[in-house]
Amino acid sequence: MTFYDLSVTAPDGSQVAMKDFEGKVVLVVNTATGCGFTPHYKDLEAMYERFHDQGFEIVDVPCNQFAGQTPGSDDEIHEFCQLKYNTQFPQMKKSDVNGDTAIPLFKFLKEEKGFETFGKGPKALAMAAMLKKIDKDYKNNAEIKWNFTKFIIDRSGKVVARFEPSIDMKEVEQCVESLI
Numbered sequence: 001m002t003f004y005d006l007s008v009t010a011p012d013g014s015q016v017a018m019k020d021f022e023g024k025v026v027l028v029v030n031t032a033t034g035c036g037f038t039p040h041y042k043d044l045e046a047m048y049e050r051f052h053d054q055g056f057e058i059v060d061v062p063c064n065q066f067a068g069q070t071p072g073s074d075d076e077i078h079e080f081c082q083l084k085y086n087t088q089f090p091q092m093k094k095s096d097v098n099g100d101t102a103i104p105l106f107k108f109l110k111e112e113k114g115f116e117t118f119g120k121g122p123k124a125l126a127m128a129a130m131l132k133k134i135d136k137d138y139k140n141n142a143e144i145k146w147n148f149t150k151f152i153i154d155r156s157g158k159v160v161a162r163f164e165p166s167i168d169m170k171e172v173e174q175c176v177e178s179l180i
Helices: 040-054 074-085 104-112 122-134 169-179
Strands: 007-009 015-017 025-031 056-062 150-153 159-163
Touching (some): 025 040, 025 104, 025 169, 040 056, 056 074, 150 169, 159 169
Parallel strands (some): 025 056
Antiparallel strands (some): 007 015, 150 159
């Protein structure tokens, strides 16, 4: 199975095939509307505006598996993102990214790129401390740790990077720019 064999469900129930993004650089992210990392939407939208015409796409998958931080309906989530962050990139149906109900896209992404690091600094330390309470073995499994985990897929469909939410968005942007 490859990235291009997968699809994800749009809010209207239609399927969005990753094959539609073939030849593009894609960032896939699980998002939340009520999270401390929700301001990442601002940086994601800025990257989308900067690189979209050069073959960059974002696949936004809202998820309510982390402290119930995405309680709204698909319509409410979309409205929030457009009003607060003026997002223009495609937003998918709210879905699970971990466990038995995880959508195939995230099962694949986790198999391709497991957890590596929360990075450095206060946010990284806070994430590590929180995760130790939730999952003592978090360092040794590929599960999504929190909202706004980002995967970068290159133009050939290879998953080349995984960024935890505590990693500086400038690093994410540098990775994308290097692939454009």
